[in-house]
Amino acid sequence: MTDEPLDLTPLDPDRDDGAADRFVAGVMNRIAARPDPHPVSIGPLWGAASFATPIALAATVILTIAAMALSRRNGPAAPETVAESIGVPGEFRGSLAANATVSGGERR
Amino acid sequence: MTVTPTDEQLVHATLAGDQASFALLVHRYRRAALARALAVVADDAEAEDVAQEAFIQAYTELATCRDPARFGPWLLTSVRRRALNRIRSIQRRRAVALDDTVPATAEPAGELDRRELRGRLHRALAQLSLIQREVVLLADLEHWSHAEIAAGLGISVLMSRRHLSDARRKLRTLLDTPSP
Structure with a gap:
């Protein structure tokens, strides 16, 4: 019968043991020796992290400086006397000042 | 699985x-x-x-x-x-x-026989058209179906059948003829 398959096994590329592995390794080694046209993909936000750190640092510095400036402008006025700075209530501060003047006068 | x-x-x-x-x-x-x-x-x-x-x-x-x-x-x-x-x-x-000239290399007898057989097959295949060689190798060496051959080579299933039939007939005639 002419349409029976022919025996072409002498042409079989796997007649040698390990021919398949050698072939695949040959291709992959030759590919590895070239620059890779398909680098590992790491997503659309790749690189954002490298920008995030300096931006965050700069923002922190700016915010800190701004907060300090605002607190200076809006905060309570600096104490004018030692008594005020150590928290002596206003009603006593007047008498303290008077006593100081009196005793100072006596010393003189 | x-x-x-x-x-x-x-x-x-x-x-x-x-x-x-x-x-x-x-x-x-x-x-x-x-x-x-x-x-x-x-x-x-x-x-x-x-x-x-x-x-x-x-x-x-x-x-x-x-x-x-x-x-x-x-x-x-x-x-x-x-x-x-x-x-x-x-x-x-x-x-x-x-x-x-290609220098002759010493080979074991078995390998020489296989090489001779491969040589005969190659010479017989060389008498076919390119598309007949492609179809018969994919069918009888790789055991592809006609649908696979048709898709792989970009031909119709009908042409795949025809080329395979012609290729087998020619190859049988060539291989049955004693080599010179």
Whole structure:
């Protein structure tokens, strides 16, 4: 019968043991020796992290400086006397000042 | 249960940087690529080199494969083109080095018989048209169906049947004739 398959096994590329592995390794080694046209993909936000750190640092510095400036402008006025700075209530501060003047006068 | 990845999945994985996926594609289409190259160049070593180069080119240009599900036919087209270029290059080399003689190498008797058998098959195959060689190698060496051959070579199933029938008939006649 002419349409029976022919025996072409002498042409079989796997007649040698390990021919398949050698072939695949040959291709992959030759590919590895070239620059890779398909680098590992790491997503659309790749690189954002490298920008995030300096931006965050700069923002922190700016915010800190701004907060300090605002607190200076809006905060309570600096104490004018030692008594005020150590928290002596206003009603006593007047008498303290008077006593100081009196005793100072006596010393003189 | 092991799920075999499709060509499309392997192509996409390769494009995402997974070289192991491409190694699976090489393993899957190695024999078909070798058969197609062999049909053109009629030399085992040349066919292997052509097939390897076609795979490397396929890897490099994988992003241009418009239909990853049809990686096989896309690759086999490249194999054929490369093999035809190789044949032209071999013919030019032979024309230049006409007087070169190949030194004989000592071989075991069994290997000599196999080499002689392969030589007879190659000589007989050389009497067929290129498309007949491609079809008969894919059918009788790779055991592809007519549908697979038709898809792989870009011909109809009817033409695949016709080429295979013609190729087998011619080969039987040639191989039954005692070699000179």
